Amino acid sequence: MNPQSLIRIALTTVVVAAAALIGYALWKHYMYSPWTRDGRVRAEIVHVAPDVSGLVAEVQVHDNQLVKAGQVLFRIDPRRFQLALARAEADLGAAQAAARAAGASIFAASAGTAASQADYEKYRAQAERRERAASVISAEARADAVATARAAQAAVERARANRDAATASQAQALAAVEQAQAALELAKLNLERATVRASAPGYITNLNLRVGDYASAGSARLALVRSDSLWVYGYFEETKLPRIHTGDAAEVRLMSGGRALHGVVEGIARGITDADNPTSSDDLLASVSPTFNWIRLAQRVPVRVRIDPASIPQDMVLAAGMTVSVSVHPADRSTSGTKAD
Numbered sequence: 046m047n048p049q050s051l052i053r054i055a056l057t058t059v060v061v062a063a064a065a066l067i068g069y070a071l072w073k074h075y076m077y078s079p080w081t082r083d084g085r086v087r088a089e090i091v092h093v094a095p096d097v098s099g100l101v102a103e104v105q106v107h108d109n110q111l112v113k114a115g116q117v118l119f120r121i122d123p124r125r126f127q128l129a130l131a132r133a134e135a136d137l138g139a140a141q142a143a144a145r146a147a148g149a150s151i152f153a154a155s156a157g158t159a160a161s162q163a164d165y166e167k168y169r170a171q172a173e174r175r176e177r178a179a180s181v182i183s184a185e186a187r188a189d190a191v192a193t194a195r196a197a198q199a200a201v202e203r204a205r206a207n208r209d210a211a212t213a214s215q216a217q218a219l220a221a222v223e224q225a226q227a228a229l230e231l232a233k234l235n236l237e238r239a240t241v242r243a244s245a246p247g248y249i250t251n252l253n254l255r256v257g258d259y260a261s262a263g264s265a266r267l268a269l270v271r272s273d274s275l276w277v278y279g280y281f282e283e284t285k286l287p288r289i290h291t292g293d294a295a296e297v298r299l300m301s302g303g304r305a306l307h308g309v310v311e312g313i314a315r316g317i318t319d320a321d322n323p324t325s326s327d328d329l330l331a332s333v334s335p336t337f338n339w340i341r342l343a344q345r346v347p348v349r350v351r352i353d354p355a356s357i358p359q360d361m362v363l364a365a366g367m368t369v370s371v372s373v374h375p376a377d378r379s380t381s382g383t384k385a386d
Contacts, residue, residue: 079288079373081281083345084297088365089274091245092265095121096238101258108252111272112243118267119241121260126236133232137225144218247271270365275357277308277350279371282343288375289313295350299361300368307356310373314347348373 099121106118247269254266277297281289289310297306350371357363 079281079285079293079375080371081279081285081345082368082370084277084279084350084369084371086363086365086367086369087276087278088247089245089271090365091247091269091271093118093241093243093267093269094263094265095241095260096262097121097126097235098262099125099239099260101254101256101260104254104256106249106252108249110249112247112249112269114243114246116243117240118243118249119254119260121239121241123236123239126232126239130229130232130236133225133229137222137229140218140221140225144222147214147218243269245269245271246273273354275352275354275363275365276311277352277369277371279348279350279369279373280345281348281371281373282345284343286313286346286348289348289373290375293376294374296372296374297350297352298370298372299363300370303361304356304358307353308350309353311349311351313349317344317346 101119102122103120104118105120106112106116112118250268250270252267254260258266260266277295279295291310291312293310295308295310297308299306348371350373
């Protein structure tokens with residue numbers, strides 16, 4: 046065999062070997078390297094709903110507007126709540142006046158009780174003196190003195206009962222004052238809640254609210270995408286999970302291009318839906334199909350990645366639901382494990 050043939054065979058062998066090595070490396074990278082093109086941008090969505098019902102009197106934001114925490118979004122007509130507040134203030138004043146009157150009644154009842162007690166002591170002493178002077182005082186006079194003392198004693202009991210009733214009335218009046226105070230605080234709260242504010246910074250989306258609409262309490266009228274809560278869910282194949290750990294650095298690239306974003310793995314989901322194992326409706330036992338496909342695809346498990354806000358360019362549009370690619374850079378745990386040992 047001539048040298049040229051040997052050279053051709055050698056080159057062919059090298060090329061085939063290199064192609065095989067490259068193919069194996071690519072296959073290993075595709076199968077086991079912690080990266081995925083199946084990622085989604087996620088964010089906390091605040092469903093903005095009024096706490097009170099009424100007609101919308103003012104809308105101070107527009108769709109896709111960036112708002113700050115505490116900024117006014119819309120207002121409900123406050124007149125009904127203002128009237129309720131005025132009525133609650135009047136009710137509180139009336140309850141306080143009734144409590145003061147009850148206190149005065151207690152004072153008067155106490156004074157009446159003291160006077161009745163003094164009269165009783167006087168007539169009782171008089172009856173005792175006449176009883177001791179029975180030889181010079183007629184029986185009728187003595188009986189009249191005893192009857193007068195007993196009447197005075199009954200008057201003392203009535204005065205004490207009146208004082209107890211006045212005390213109970215005062216307690217009831219004080220309870221009415223507390224109730225009126227609570228109603229006043231509720232009226233103030235309703236008037237305050239007639240102005241709906243943003244609970245967090247973010248973007249207004251899906252705004253479908255107009256002046257004159259009727260807003261029901263607890264019914265969401267718009268959505269607020271929190272700008273400080275963006276994260277990414279990367280759906281990694283289960284074959285790649287062994288190389289992913291909480292705290293690993295991650296790189297996020299938008300499908301639309303632009304600069305890569307930096308992030309950190311926050312956690313790995315611990316459960317996904319098993320579509321092949323539905324629950325039987327009659328006996329609650331697992332319903333397992335008798336067939337089995339010979340090709341098994343790796344399941345995809347969500348991995349949560351927190352995006353570093355400092356890595357987001359100001360001119361980048363980052364919206365919840367966008368498609369991204371996620372690459373995780375596993376930390377070197379052999380060195381840390383050696384140090385730990």
